[in-house]
Amino acid sequence: MPKPSKGPRLASSPAHERLMLANMATSLFAHGRITTTLPKAKRLRPLAERLITFAKRGDLSSRRRVMRVIRDKSVVHILFTQIAEQMEQREGGYTRITKIAPRRGDNAPQAVIELVTEPLSAKKATVKEAEAAAKVAAKDEDAEVAAAADAAIADGAAEDAVNQAVDANESGADVAQADEAAEDLEKTADQADEAAEAAEEAADVAEDAEEASKK
Incomplete structure (x- = not known):
């Protein structure tokens, strides 16, 4: 099995990992923030910010690119209408990762990844x-x-x-x-x-x- 180049694999296979990150991105755009392990939050961040960049473009091609990852049309609508408008003045840094207490049971490091919706100063x-x-x-x-x-x-x-x-x-x-x-x-x-x-x-x-x- 090939060795991943971006750190340890988060799932049993590359396809499973892509599906897991897509589901996490869908939840992030739907709720604005999610709690997960720190490695998963770090892997989710570039994917989420790339999708937001596509949403800011707003054209049909970008919408199709996003829908390859986000299958929920209602979440895609929220991303292109609400989130893209909130991020209009930003040129990057659309998400924020905050470390929290380790998870009970296996003591895995946890973090909260959320959308940065505050307006620029x-x-x-x-x-x-x-x-x-x-x-x-x-x-x-x-x-x-x-x-x-x-x-x-x-x-x-x-x-x-x-x-x-x-x-x-x-x-x-x-x-x-x-x-x-x-x-x-x-x-x-x-x-x-x-x-x-x-x-x-x-x-x-x-x-x-x-x-x-x-x-």
């Missing part, structure tokens, strides 16, 4: 909002730089087109075609300027939001 929430605002500001700044570069290129092209129109007028060439090209490039330059102004305004709004979150 105001300080942590502020830090997350500030980080999000900083990322938005960085993206807006990049967009502003790109728009400014496009505007500069368009301005240079428009100036070249105007000079070509003047040269064509002086040389008696196709003046109308040159004038149309100059007008089109000037419109492009105006649009690029408007995009640059909009990006600059968005960057200012993001910067104000970041300063407000720091206060």
Whole structure:
């Protein structure tokens, strides 16, 4: 029989172990907490948190992945509607293991594994909002730089087109075609300027939001 790589096997076979962990995860999501032995709680924790991560995605593919483990549709519904909403602000650490007194009889170490449903503290929430605002500001700044570069290129092209129109007028060439090209490039330059102004305004709004979150 192959030796398990994650510690001693908790059941008589790998299939039995998977079934046991699935039943424990179902009870955990249904009741919010369960009491079991410490080794089983440690093995259950990564499975439960992985299922919660799927539930936070909320799409059909994730629901099917969860239903491979959790066969109770009512528990799956609770996981995707209630538990996923409670864990929306968390990026991990969805469960907590608390050691309790050993079990009477065989003196096996016991623990309580439960879902962490407490909301994040105001300080942590502020830090997350500030980080999000900083990322938005960085993206807006990049967009502003790109728009400014496009505007500069368009301005240079428009100036070249105007000079070509003047040269064509002086040389008696196709003046109308040159004038149309100059007008089109000037419109492009105006649009690029408007995009640059909009990006600059968005960057200012993001910067104000970041300063407000720091206060």
